[in-house]
Amino acid sequence: MYYFVTGGSRGIGAGIVEFAARRGHHVAFTYVSNAEAAERSKQAAEAAAKQAGHEGVQIRHYQLDVKDVERVEAVADQVLEDFETMEVIVNCAGVNRDNLMVAMSNEEWREVLATNLDGPFYVCRQFLQTLMANRFGRIINISSIQHEGGSGQANYAAAKAGLHGLTKTLAKEYGRRGITANVVVPGFFDTDMTRETMPQANKDYWKQYCPMPKGRMGKVDELAGVVDFLASEAGAFVNGEVINVTGGLGWTV
Ligand SMILES: NC(=O)c1ccc[n+]([C@@H]2O[C@H](COP(=O)([O-])OP(=O)(O)OC[C@H]3O[C@@H](n4cnc5c(N)ncnc54)[C@H](OP(=O)(O)O)[C@@H]3O)[C@@H](O)[C@H]2O)c1
Numbered sequence: 001m002y003y004f005v006t007g008g009s010r011g012i013g014a015g016i017v018e019f020a021a022r023r024g025h026h027v028a029f030t031y032v033s034n035a036e037a038a039e040r041s042k043q044a045a046e047a048a049a050k051q052a053g054h055e056g057v058q059i060r061h062y063q064l065d066v067k068d069v070e071r072v073e074a075v076a077d078q079v080l081e082d083f084e085t086m087e088v089i090v091n092c093a094g095v096n097r098d099n100l101m102v103a104m105s106n107e108e109w110r111e112v113l114a115t116n117l118d119g120p121f122y123v124c125r126q127f128l129q130t131l132m133a134n135r136f137g138r139i140i141n142i143s144s145i146q147h148e149g150g151s152g153q154a155n156y157a158a159a160k161a162g163l164h165g166l167t168k169t170l171a172k173e174y175g176r177r178g179i180t181a182n183v184v185v186p187g188f189f190d191t192d193m194t195r196e197t198m199p200q201a202n203k204d205y206w207k208q209y210c211p212m213p214k215g216r217m218g219k220v221d222e223l224a225g226v227v228d229f230l231a232s233e234a235g236a237f238v239n240g241e242v243i244n245v246t247g248g249l250g251w252t253v
């Protein structure tokens with residue numbers, strides 16, 4: 001199959017790119033500023049594909065700020081020229097800019113809404129023509145347990161909750177055309193985002209209450225495997241769902 005993954009240079013997105021390549025899928029993925037990480041992700045995916053015996057797998061990366069609708073259009077055109085088609089769209093690019101609401105700036109609000117909600121809207125809208133023409137598509141949007149609200153994350157929570165509404169609408173509008181749309185909700189995964197910005201109190205809470213051995217974090221393959229299932233034939237009748245990959249802990253402070 002043909003995958004388009006935003007935010008595939010690092011963390012969860014890089015895990016999804018590598019997992020898909022290992023399964024023999026072609027992958028176009030994006031990064032916004034970290035070209036070195038994008039190159040590392042590409043090489044890891046190519047190595048994984050090769051190791052699994054998939055010699056012809058094509059992996060390409062593209063610079064894209066998902067906030068920029070004109071760049072989304074240009075990159076999508078380029079991807080369709082390079083790959084000729086697209087089937088699985090994974091919106092994984094995301095940022096957080098935490099602050100208590102009383103102190104949250106307009107810029108912090110806009111940056112997070114624009115990246116985590118406007119971006120997926122632009123990307124989905126752009127690829128819908130191709131998916132509709134193929135009468136096949138899998139849209140998978142990466143959310144967060146914070147969609148239910150999280151202290152210091154009014155912007156992030158609002159964006160992720162909005163992503164659920166967007167996804168469920170896609171499921172209803174395009175299910176009849178062979179396109180499914182689902183949300184995957186990660187719990188706590190060890191990535192740059194959580195390493196750099198997650199408050200220690202949340203990490204301690206997770207370790208204490210997550211019903212997994214030693215309150216462990218998720219591994220990116222455990223998230224990527226769920227994306228793989230949703231994209232596969234086995235996942236064809238799952239549409240408009242919110243799937244938690246949280247080890248059983250769905251709530252933080
Ligand atoms: N890690 C967790 O535990 C966790 C939990 C819940 C939800 N999530 C969600 O999972 C997704 C991935 O998170 P992560 O932890 O893997 O994050 P990460 O390690 O910080 O990686 C973020 C990725 O998004 C890209 N990106 C950031 N801003 C962008 C923009 N404006 N346009 C295009 N791409 C952009 C980055 O590109 P560069 O490399 O170029 O900077 C990078 O590839 C996010 O949507 C996040 O909200 C993560």
